[in-house]
Amino acid sequence: MDIAIVKYNAGNIGSVENAVRRLGLEPVVTDDVEKIQSADRVIFPGQGEAHSTMAYLKAHRLDEVIVNLKQPVLGICIGMQLLCRHSEEQDTDCLGVFDVDVKRFIPQKHEDKVPQMGWNAIEQTKSELFEGFEKPEFVYFIHSFYVPTCEWTIATTDYIQPYSSALHKDNFFATQFHPEKSGKVGERILKNFFDVKCEM
Amino acid sequence: MLAKRIIPCLDIKDGQTVKGTNFVNLRQAGDPIELGKLYSDQGADELVYLDITASHEGRKTFTELVKRIAQEINIPFTVGGGINELSDVDRLLNAGADKVSINSAALRRPELIDEIAKNFGSQVCVVAIDAKCEDDRMHENGDPLIDGDWVCYVNGGRVPTQYRLFDWAKEVNERGAGEILFTSMNHDGVKRGFADVALRKLADSLTIPVIASGGAGAKEHFRDTFLNGHSDAALAASVFHFGEIPIPELKQYLKGEGVNVRL
Numbered sequence: 001m002d003i004a005i006v007k008y009n010a011g012n013i014g015s016v017e018n019a020v021r022r023l024g025l026e027p028v029v030t031d032d033v034e035k036i037q038s039a040d041r042v043i044f045p046g047q048g049e050a051h052s053t054m055a056y057l058k059a060h061r062l063d064e065v066i067v068n069l070k071q072p073v074l075g076i077c078i079g080m081q082l083l084c085r086h087s088e089e090q091d092t093d094c095l096g097v098f099d100v101d102v103k104r105f106i107p108q109k110h111e112d113k114v115p116q117m118g119w120n121a122i123e124q125t126k127s128e129l130f131e132g133f134e135k136p137e138f139v140y141f142i143h144s145f146y147v148p149t150c151e152w153t154i155a156t157t158d159y160i161q162p163y164s165s166a167l168h169k170d171n172f173f174a175t176q177f178h179p180e181k182s183g184k185v186g187e188r189i190l191k192n193f194f195d196v197k198c199e200m
Numbered sequence: 201m202l203a204k205r206i207i208p209c210l211d212i213k214d215g216q217t218v219k220g221t222n223f224v225n226l227r228q229a230g231d232p233i234e235l236g237k238l239y240s241d242q243g244a245d246e247l248v249y250l251d252i253t254a255s256h257e258g259r260k261t262f263t264e265l266v267k268r269i270a271q272e273i274n275i276p277f278t279v280g281g282g283i284n285e286l287s288d289v290d291r292l293l294n295a296g297a298d299k300v301s302i303n304s305a306a307l308r309r310p311e312l313i314d315e316i317a318k319n320f321g322s323q324v325c326v327v328a329i330d331a332k333c334e335d336d337r338m339h340e341n342g343d344p345l346i347d348g349d350w351v352c353y354v355n356g357g358r359v360p361t362q363y364r365l366f367d368w369a370k371e372v373n374e375r376g377a378g379e380i381l382f383t384s385m386n387h388d389g390v391k392r393g394f395a396d397v398a399l400r401k402l403a404d405s406l407t408i409p410v411i412a413s414g415g416a417g418a419k420e421h422f423r424d425t426f427l428n429g430h431s432d433a434a435l436a437a438s439v440f441h442f443g444e445i446p447i448p449e450l451k452q453y454l455k456g457e458g459v460n461v462r463l
Contacts, residue, residue, distance in 0.1 A: 138462035
């Protein structure tokens, strides 16, 4: 299976590469349009800030490439937020695969620290991405912005309020958490993504 | 709800895990990667690897080790020790560390915190504070009777500074650190519990997570630091390395005591 990891100006991309390797697969980290388009699976990962990453994608014409992909795509963290319509982070227009806006966490009490950093549970999971899970499992998050629950929500997490910790629409999947850092649960989610039925 | 975190700390010298009691007397305790994997499988939420070799050669060895850790460990890990400037941070993050922990360098030049936050994001910047309460009068568990005068130390707890714990922690928070790792030198190695009075004061006044360090000797100590000390995470070394407190057992216990942990 050919797995392309989109290379752009976001951090943490090497962690995803390492995680895919631990599953015995050999990914390619690339910004080469043809390699991305011809891969069986595309991972759009990263940790970073919406405005500068979006500007980079546009400058390298990766914005059009990503939204037109037909194979299963997995956005992770900032990758998920960039797949949405707009982000409150520096008032940034994003890719618009998911027609929903990314909002900033507003703390309601002292314990509500922003960014959310650490392990939280994914609940109300409904997707093949979460095949094999029988209880709310814990996964690892680091983020200051969130996607509200919407018609594409396939998992919710409660931090300050319930929000979308994963999304799915057509061939696009996305997780707010980092499966590559979420232990065995994260490995299972990545494996489930690679096992998604491909309708190209 | 965000889970309270259990963090084993591995001190690394010449590629091997060691643990000091009260910052001296090192004992061998295993291969860093095997041990890290074991902890991860047992349910540790994060790992901290501290490089205690200061030499140039040792630093290169450690960077190579960080690369291997990143390849093999599937949970977040922090690295620290010998980080003096931005280029050290860049090197270790590039090797695959999720966060870096700075200590003496931040006290010598506090702007380093701002620079790390600006260049790599607050979430990668853990500031470790070693502090000692100079008043010898204390409760049986090591908590000082008078809680005001905590002096921050540099160079692995060997050299006192002009900085006081609560002022410094506030400054660290304001400069953009992502977390504070507070080690009480009074409690470290004594195994009578964490410095929960000081920890609570930190956790209740800061806007970033606080990691408790120094003093773990029993499961109850972890419960106390989460419930009374309001700590977001608790770090320990020898109780884990020598199997005195198995992590699965600890987490089951904490859950039974009403602490939200990842199981």
